[in-house]
Amino acid sequence: MKEVFSMWKHTKMVVLVALCAGLYAALLIPFKAIVVIPGITEVRPASALPIVFGLLFGPAGAWGAAIGNLIGDFFGSLGAGSIFGFVGNFLFAYVPYKLWHSFGFKEPKVIGKKNVIMFILIAILGSMACALFIAWGVDLLGLVPFAALGSIITANNTIPSIVLGLPLIILLYPRVKKWDLLWTDIVDESELPQGGAKSRIGGYIMIASILFGLIAGLVTALGGGQEMFSFAGEAKNMMVAVIAGIGSIGILIGGAMQK
Amino acid sequence: MDMFLYLDKNTIVHRLDPRTKVILLFCSFVMALMFTNPYILSAIAAIIVIYGVMGKSLANLKRIRMILIMIFLLSLVLWSLSYKGGSTQLLGPITLEGILFGVATGIKFDAMIISGMVFLSSTKMEEISLGLVKMKVPYRGAFAFSTALRLVPMIVSTSYTIIQAQSSRGLDLKSGNIFSRIKKYIPLVIPTILSVIRNTNVFAMALESKGFGYSEERSNYLNIYLKKNDYVFLSLGVLLTIGCIFIRVVGIVN
Numbered sequence: 001m002k003e004v005f006s007m008w009k010h011t012k013m014v015v016l017v018a019l020c021a022g023l024y025a026a027l028l029i030p031f032k033a034i035v036v037i038p039g040i041t042e043v044r045p046a047s048a049l050p051i052v053f054g055l056l057f058g059p060a061g062a063w064g065a066a067i068g069n070l071i072g073d074f075f076g077s078l079g080a081g082s083i084f085g086f087v088g089n090f091l092f093a094y095v096p097y098k099l100w101h102s103f104g105f106k107e108p109k110v111i112g113k114k115n116v117i118m119f120i121l122i123a124i125l126g127s128m129a130c131a132l133f134i135a136w137g138v139d140l141l142g143l144v145p146f147a148a149l150g151s152i153i154t155a156n157n158t159i160p161s162i163v164l165g166l167p168l169i170i171l172l173y174p175r176v177k178k179w180d181l182l183w184t185d186i187v188d189e190s191e192l193p194q195g196g197a198k199s200r201i202g203g204y205i206m207i208a209s210i211l212f213g214l215i216a217g218l219v220t221a222l223g224g225g226q227e228m229f230s231f232a233g234e235a236k237n238m239m240v241a242v243i244a245g246i247g248s249i250g251i252l253i254g255g256a257m258q259k
Numbered sequence: 260m261d262m263f264l265y266l267d268k269n270t271i272v273h274r275l276d277p278r279t280k281v282i283l284l285f286c287s288f289v290m291a292l293m294f295t296n297p298y299i300l301s302a303i304a305a306i307i308v309i310y311g312v313m314g315k316s317l318a319n320l321k322r323i324r325m326i327l328i329m330i331f332l333l334s335l336v337l338w339s340l341s342y343k344g345g346s347t348q349l350l351g352p353i354t355l356e357g358i359l360f361g362v363a364t365g366i367k368f369d370a371m372i373i374s375g376m377v378f379l380s381s382t383k384m385e386e387i388s389l390g391l392v393k394m395k396v397p398y399r400g401a402f403a404f405s406t407a408l409r410l411v412p413m414i415v416s417t418s419y420t421i422i423q424a425q426s427s428r429g430l431d432l433k434s435g436n437i438f439s440r441i442k443k444y445i446p447l448v449i450p451t452i453l454s455v456i457r458n459t460n461v462f463a464m465a466l467e468s469k470g471f472g473y474s475e476e477r478s479n480y481l482n483i484y485l486k487k488n489d490y491v492f493l494s495l496g497v498l499l500t501i502g503c504i505f506i507r508v509v510g511i512v513n
Binding site (some may be wrong): 009015017018020067068080 | 288289291292295323326342349364367370372375376378379392397399400402404405407408409410411413414415418425444445448449451452453455456458459460462464466472475
């Protein structure tokens with residue numbers, strides 16, 4: 001997690017944050033009118049970008065996804081939920097690159113069965129982490145039930161990040177590598193992922209937190225009268241808030257353990 | 260093509276410090292989120308609209324009217340059909356309480372979006388960036404944010420150029436259903452991303468040649484400071500918010 005803050009001392013990484021944010025916002029804005037949940041989310045082919053930016057640019061991609069989502073919100077859906085959208089989209093890019101390195105994968109060369117399967121898994125987990133945090137926050141605010149938002153965002157993020165993200169990263173990696181723009185080629189050695197047993201444990205904690213927070217949260221919400229992909233039931237369910245909150249905090253703890 | 264909402268006018272709201280406007284934006288969100296009563300929410304929305312009138316920002320309502328209408332109608336329909344706990348049955352699953360909840364939620368979302376629109380209509384990007392720095396956001400973060408904002412129209416323009424180039428080579432983007440049309444855009448995304456990312460090294464060199472990052476403290480051409488009107492607006496905003504919290508906590512209105 002140290003690299004998330006120390007990366008700001010590298011001018012190239014600051015530039016990459018701005019470029020990633022601009023690209024993400026530019027791809028989000030045209031689809032703002034195709035609403036899925038009024039005022040909260042819409043059809044998002046741009047959801048392919050956070051995982052790609054995360055794997056290629058690491059923490060710069062994560063900050064870029066967060067800022068890009070906020071800029072996208074400026075064009076029609078700026079509200080209280082935007083704060084959770086900022087953090088959720090940060091996690092959408094942060095979780096994939098942390099897990100990629102913690103489980104022994106080096107550069108994001110997604111060729112071969114093992115690498116493709118890992119890409120798909122981290123795409124799903126990144127989407128779920130994003131859905132968990134945003135659904136938790138928006139449910140706490142009493143705007144939209146957790147079950148509705150959690151299920152919709154998971155689907156809305158997972159499908160583009162796998163279907164569109166996979167060809168994107170295969171095509172972008174060779175050129176980004178050639179231009180020395182991979183984040184592992186820019187930052188200092190002390191900021192690079194070290195791997196090891198502690199990182200793996202942190203990775204497992206992160207995965208467990210995501211699965212617990214979202215799945216247990218959904219089960220609890222469904223038991224409380226909410227419905228998936230539907231607005232039935234009331235938001236602000238205290239048990240759901242606690243479970244999803246534990247999951248969200250667990251993601252940060254797992255991230256901090258991964259060096 | 261002007262994608263941004265900023266309206267270059269000289270009004271009392273435009274002259275407010277960006278920090279004041281951020282705090283007022285935050286206060287409007289807090290007030291809107293506290294209630295599910297459509298009458299109270301309408302009153303809050305009316306206050307926001309009056310604020311917008313003072314800033315002559317309501318011209319932008321035309322640009323976002325479709326979003327506001329869609330959000331209101333979708334909220335009304337979705338919540339009317341799915342709201343549970345209503346006792347006044349109207350038609351099938353639809354109850355009066357569900358309709359009122361749908362109306363309240365639609366007004367809530369629209370009020371927050373209009374508040375955001377008034378903020379963006381009356382605040383320049385440079386002021387937002389400087390306001391962030393004055394609120395102790397590190398300069399590099401504020402710089403990345405303001406640069407990203409500036410890049411969005413350039414990236415959209417680049418993608419239009421690429422679309423025209425590919426269309427002239429026979430790519431048909433207008434036919435087919437929405438999914439097949441989205442699929443046709445995929446080959447356009449790669450050159451757009453690459454043409455933007457390619458400039459990273461040159462951009463970084465240009466920044467460093469001008470002393471970017473030399474010092475954590477940076478002087479600015481633009482200066483902002485709180486004036487009498489800022490304190491008046493801040494006081495009003497904070498008092499209104501406290502009043503709403505009091506009404507909500509004491510239980511006078513839900």
